[in-house]
Every structure is written in C-alpha cells, then in structure tokens.
Amino acid sequence: xxxxxxxxxxxxxxxxxxxxxxxxxxxxxxxxxxxxxxxxxxxxxxxxxxxxxxxxxxxxxxxxxxxxxxxxxxxxxxxxxxxxxxxxxxxxxxxxxxxxxxxxxxxxxxxxxxxxxxxxxxxxxxxxxxxxxxxxxxxxxxxxxxxxxxxxxxxxxxxxxxxxxxxxxxxxxxxxxxxxxxxxxxxxxxxxxxxxxxxxxxxxxxxxxxxxxxxxxxxxxxxxxxxxxxxxxxxxxxxxxxxxxxxxxxxxxxxxxxxxxxxxxxxxxxxxxxxxxxxxxxxxxxxxxxxxxxxxxxxxxxxxxx
DNA sequence: CCCTTAGGAACATCCACGAC
DNA sequence: GTCGTGGATGTTCCTAAGGG
Numbered sequence: 001x002x003x004x005x006x007x008x009x010x011x012x013x014x015x016x017x018x019x020x021x022x023x024x025x026x027x028x029x030x031x032x033x034x035x036x037x038x039x040x041x042x043x044x045x046x047x048x049x050x051x052x053x054x055x056x057x058x059x060x061x062x063x064x065x066x067x068x069x070x071x072x073x074x075x076x077x078x079x080x081x082x083x084x085x086x087x088x089x090x091x092x093x094x095x096x097x098x099x100x101x102x103x104x105x106x107x108x109x110x111x112x113x114x115x116x117x118x119x120x121x122x123x124x125x126x127x128x129x130x131x132x133x134x135x136x137x138x139x140x141x142x143x144x145x146x147x148x149x150x151x152x153x154x155x156x157x158x159x160x161x162x163x164x165x166x167x168x169x170x171x172x173x174x175x176x177x178x179x180x181x182x183x184x185x186x187x188x189x190x191x192x193x194x195x196x197x198x199x200x201x202x203x204x205x206x207x208x209x210x211x212x213x214x215x216x217x218x219x220x221x222x223x224x225x226x227x228x229x230x231x232x233x234x235x236x237x238x239x240x241x242x243x244x245x246x247x248x249x250x251x252x253x254x255x256x257x258x259x260x261x262x263x264x265x266x267x268x269x270x271x272x273x274x275x276x277x278x279x280x281x282x283x284x285x286x287x288x289x290x291x292x293x294x295x296x297x298x299x300x301x302x303x304x305x306x
Numbered sequence: 307c308c309c310t311t312a313g314g315a316a317c318a319t320c321c322a323c324g325a326c
Numbered sequence: 327g328t329c330g331t332g333g334a335t336g337t338t339c340c341t342a343a344g345g346g
Contacts, residue, residue: 046342085307086343163313163343202315207333212314238323238332 028058028156031148035176037099039197040114047165048086049093052077053117054159054172056094057145060137065146073132074124087123091133095121101144115140152176158224158258166196166213167220170229174247178227184246186234192243206240214243226255 059070074087095118103113119136152175162168177183203209218229230246
C-alpha cells in the first residue's frame with residue numbers, strides 16, 4: 001500500500017493484520033470469511049447492529065483476532081446518536097448473531113459449522129461518554145478470522161452513511177468482490193436472501209425483493225461506493241430463479257463524486273440521489289425521442305433490452 | 307428523553323405471459 | 327378464449343432511527 005490518498009485504494013488486502021493497523025481510523029476491515037458467510041436462517045440484524053458489528057470486527061482484526069477482551073466506547077458505538085438509550089438493545093442484537101460456514105468435523109468429514117460470533121459482551125452501566133463495552137469473540141470466530149488472508153477494506157464514512165441494512169451488506173460484498181478479476185457473483189434467490197439476511201417469509205415474491213431489497217440498496221451503493229452494482233436476472237420461464245451481481249469499479253471521476261458525496265451532509269442526500277436519477281431519465285427520454293424521430297420506421301419494442 | 311418522519315412492511319389491485 | 331402463476335405498482339400503517 002502506498003501513501004494514503006483522498007481516493008479509496010483497491011479494496012482487497014492480502015496482508016490482513018498489518019493492513020488492519022494501517023487502515024485503522026478512516027477504514028474498516030472485515031475478513032473474507034465473514035463477508036462470505038450467509039446469515040443464519042431467521043437472522044436479519046438491523047442496520048445499527050450491522051454497523052456495530054463492523055466496528056467491533058475491525059477492532060479485533062487490528063490485533064489479529066488474538067484471544068483478548070476488546071473494547072469500544074459507547075460513544076463510538078452509538079454512531080452519532082446523542083444518547084446511549086439504544087445501546088442495550090444493540091448489544092442484545094449483536095450478541096445473538098451467529099454464522100455458518102462449510103468445514104470439517106473432528107474426524108475430518110465435510111460438515112456445516114454453526115457458531116456464535118461472540119463469547120461475551122459486557123456493557124458498563126455508566127451513561128457517561130467514557131463508558132465502554134467490552135467484547136470477546138468466540139473461539140471458532142477467532143480461529144477462523146484470525147487465519148484469514150483476504151480482507152475487505154471498507155470506507156468508514158461510507159459504512160456510517162448507508163441508510164439501509166441491505167445496502168450496507170451489499171457494500172461489504174462489493175468491497176470484497178470489486179477488486180477481483182471477475183467481480184461478479186451468481187446467487188440463487190434463496191442464496192441471495194441468506195446472503196443479505198432477508199427474514200424468512202418476508203418479501204414473498206421477486207418483485208418485492210427487487211423493489212425493497214435490491215432496488216433501494218442499489219441506489220445507495222451506486223451513489224456512495226467506489227463501485228457500480230449491476231444486477232442481472234436469470235429466469236426459468238417467467239420466474240426469476242437467480243441473479244448475477246456485478247461490482248464494477250467506477251472510473252476515477254465517478255469515484256471522486258462518491259467521495260465528495262460522503263463529505264457532504266447526510267441531509268438532502270436522497271434528494272441529490274433522486275435528482276440524478278431524474279436527470280438520467282430526462283436524458284434517456286431525449287435519446288429515445290431522437291432515435292424515433294430520425295428513424296420513423298423503427299419498432300422500438302422489437303429492440304432487445306440491454 | 308421525547309418528538310418527528312422517512313422508509314419498511316403488509317396488503318390490494320392490476321397486468322403480462324404461458325399452458326391449454 | 328380462460329385460468330393460473332408471477333410480476334409491477336399504488337396505498338396505508340407503523341416503527342425504527344435521527345435530531346432537538
């Protein structure tokens with residue numbers, strides 16, 4: 001890694017521990033194994049819990065997930081909110097997070113490993129700014145994440161800027177995949193649901209997932225991240241059975257625009273985002289008009305969609 | 307700590323497409 | 327044609343999150 005610049009560097013680091021220390025402060029890091037781990041069935045942590053988890057993981061990653069008690073001040077954890085009134089609920093949520101990964105049993109057979117992320121979380125009852133929470137990762141988490149060689153590097157400001165829990169999770173995936181030669185990942189719809197932590201029974205049909213999960217998350221990610229999200233649907237008949245997500249690195253001016261947006265106030269961000277969308281729609285409408293005006297015989301409906 | 311509000315979630319309706 | 331399935335879109339209600 002060279003000197004820090006105003007623009008984010010490529011998001012992959014192969015030197016986990018050193019990198020964690022180097023990036024401490026402006027960036028958050030997360031071991032690949034955790035980014036890639038699907039949520040357990042029924043688990044769908046809130047936006048606040050997902051952010052808190054990242055802060056906690058970064059803290060431990062800086063020390064290679066060694067066996068010790070880590071701590072964060074409540075002030076850091078509450079993420080700008082001027083009171084500690086929701087820290088208790090946040091801790092409840094975070095400590096219940098579990099993960100599952102493929103692995104081996106003690107006699108070497110293929111197995112699914114399910115484990116708690118945290119051994120223990122201690123919350124000081126003091127309400128002042130100096131109060132902290134202490135946390136220990138579970139043995140399984142330490143062994144797995146401590147051995148990780150690939151870390152996703154996330155922009156701390158971006159993580160704190162996202163408004164949607166699915167956006168933040170897609171951003172994590174994107175930070176891991178966007179630096180790869182093939183920055184795409186194909187997931188069946190059920191896989192997509194567990195990856196993003198969509199609760200079972202919610203968003204029963206694809207239209208709802210696209211609208212409330214992918215659609216709104218894509219808007220946010222495209223606006224704030226250093227990569228652009230593409231979504232390709234795969235159908236069997238009319239039914240959408242799988243999607244290919246692509247995390248394409250933006251060109252430099254677009255990355256600068258995203259970084260600039262992170263520097264601006266959160267207030268009005270959505271308006272700026274939808275404003276951009278409106279401009280794009282106007283442009284698309286103009287192109288459409290030019291096309292149909294200049295080629296009167298053209299049947300636009302016969303042109304396949306890109 | 308409390309108030310406000312954006313947006314999440316549920317529900318309803320309509321539309322498109324394919325099988326028959 | 328009609329029937330069933332799946333997708334698109336609009337409406338309403340409520341809650342979580344942000345801000346004073």
